[in-house]
Structures are given as C-alpha cells and as structure tokens.
Amino acid sequence: MHQESRASRFMPAGDRPRISVSFEFFPPKTEEMETTLWESITRLAPLEPNFVSVTYGAGGSTRERTHSTVKRILSETALVPAAHLTCVAATCGQIDTVIRDYCAAGVRHIVALRGDPIGGVGERYAPHPRGYRNAAHLVSGIKSIADAVEISVAAYPEKHPDSPTIAADLDMLAAKVDAGAGRAINQFFFENDLYFDYLDRVRARGINVPVVPGILPVQNFKQTRSFAARCGASIPDWLANRFERLDDDPATRKLIAAAVAAEQVLDLVDRGVTDFHFYTMNRADLVYAVCHLLGLRPAVKEAA
Numbered sequence: 001m002h003q004e005s006r007a008s009r010f011m012p013a014g015d016r017p018r019i020s021v022s023f024e025f026f027p028p029k030t031e032e033m034e035t036t037l038w039e040s041i042t043r044l045a046p047l048e049p050n051f052v053s054v055t056y057g058a059g060g061s062t063r064e065r066t067h068s069t070v071k072r073i074l075s076e077t078a079l080v081p082a083a084h085l086t087c088v089a090a091t092c093g094q095i096d097t098v099i100r101d102y103c104a105a106g107v108r109h110i111v112a113l114r115g116d117p118i119g120g121v122g123e124r125y126a127p128h129p130r131g132y133r134n135a136a137h138l139v140s141g142i143k144s145i146a147d148a149v150e151i152s153v154a155a156y157p158e159k160h161p162d163s164p165t166i167a168a169d170l171d172m173l174a175a176k177v178d179a180g181a182g183r184a185i186n187q188f189f190f191e192n193d194l195y196f197d198y199l200d201r202v203r204a205r206g207i208n209v210p211v212v213p214g215i216l217p218v219q220n221f222k223q224t225r226s227f228a229a230r231c232g233a234s235i236p237d238w239l240a241n242r243f244e245r246l247d248d249d250p251a252t253r254k255l256i257a258a259a260v261a262a263e264q265v266l267d268l269v270d271r272g273v274t275d276f277h278f279y280t281m282n283r284a285d286l287v288y289a290v291c292h293l294l295g296l297r298p299a300v301k302e303a304a
Helices: 006-010 031-047 063-076 092-105 135-145 166-179 192-204 221-231 237-242 250-270 285-293
Strands: 020-025 051-054 081-086 109-113 150-155 183-188 211-215 275-279
Touching: 020 031, 031 285, 051 063, 063 081, 063 092, 081 092, 081 135, 092 135, 109 135, 135 150, 135 166, 150 166, 166 183, 166 192, 183 192, 183 221, 183 275, 192 211, 192 250, 211 250, 237 250, 250 285, 275 285
Parallel strands: 020 051, 020 275, 051 081, 081 109, 109 150, 150 183, 183 211, 211 275
Antiparallel strands: none
C-alpha cells in the first residue's frame, strides 16, 4: 500500500496539523529597500503569522530604523511585532531605555540576543564594561523591567561559533531559559537531521521550551554561503551542487530555491514539526510559496 507522505500531499485537508509560522525582516537602509520591505510585509501579512521579528544591527547600528519599522508595523498592520535587541556596545542603562521605549510603543515580544562584535567575523566578542554580559543576562534585564513581555532567544543546531563546546552552548541556552525566555529560534540549517539531533540534546539537557526551526530560503547562494560562514552553519555539498553555474540565471535559481525550501519544510512536517520561523531577507515570494505548500491560505473575505 502506498503511504501518503510529503506532508500528506501538501497539507490541504482540514485534519492536517495546524501550522504556525513567523517571519523575520530587517530594517531598510534606503527608500528602495523600504518599498521592498513593505511590499513583502503586505504580501505575507494575510497568512496571519504568529509574529514578525525585526532585526537589530551590531552595536545598535540600526536602533532607530528597527524602532521605526516596529512602530509602523504596530500602527499600520494587525501583525504582532517582535523587536530584536542585543547587548553589544551599550550600557545596561542605554539598553534599558530601549526596552522601555519598545514597551511604550506597544511591543510585547522581544528577541534577546548577545549580538555580533562591531568588527564582525574574526573579532573577539567583549561585553561592554557597564553592559549586559550575554543574552541570558539581557533576558534577566528585560524581565526585571517588563515581566509580561514574551522573550525569544537564539539556538544553534551546529553550535554558536564562539561556544567552546556543544555542552557549553547548551548551558547557555539553559541559562537563557532559566532567566525567562519562553521560546528558542534556531539558526538556519539545511540538513534536517541536524535539527532533530539538536532537539534531542536540548531535551536531554532538561530544556523544554519550544525550539522553532529557522528556515532560510536561498534567495542568493553566494550570500547564503557568507551568512553560513559567519554563524557556524554548514553548507552541504548537495546544496552547493544544486546552485552550481546559476550565478547568471536568476530565473532558474529562484525555481531551485523554492524546490529546496519546499523539500526541507515538507520533510520537517512529515517528521512532526508544526512551527517554522522564516528568514525572509525582506522578500516575500519564496516564503509565500513555501507557506502555501504548508497549507496556509489568506482568509477569504465574504461578500457584503
């Protein structure tokens, strides 16, 4: 007998598991990027994500743009924004002011991160002498100011590049959860076994919060390879082979990217995953297509 799989043939029926998604955006630097961002938000909003997160540059370099983007999401959409916040190059007092500003604006969800060194890859991270030491310390600070705020934190299936060991990495995740984090969002990965092996280690460590897989549809393979090098994620040979010789063929590259992302998420659903966090790169088409395969549809408006 043929066994129905591939997420039961792309999730259309009412008895399929309820899929929950969230989307990550970054604050735009130019008017053109602003237009692209809001076209993407408008396109994805009808899918009713659990929340949408807005990133925060190293050393607070996008602080004002992040805050502006979050406020616009609050004022112009029905979406729930989650504002990123990092520890880098700021005192506790300065970061506490940002937390209070977010709360005053109506933000009720913060993604708390240590953050990358201002100098980028290769520079050793050093906390500000009067700042939060790490993400666990930051979570504690947020909770001391706004206990009702929901807090998500990062998790690393292949270990954070700065962690000396896998065990130390799990200790840090446990510290973030003990401080008050209620969700972990995974760094992107392309081999699903990495996620499940990591989840086994997390549960064995006694960490019981949701661990949401982060999905990066490959908008640009060279850019993805660069991101992976910075965050300690591996690029499997099969993925590189799929994008080989497509640098000057964006149409085919887009089709391959959609196929790769669809294959990954449908396998995750077949293996019991129901929550997904998409790194959109401020572009909607690939993410929208994958969400469609997951069974997400805009609500149909009834005629008046």
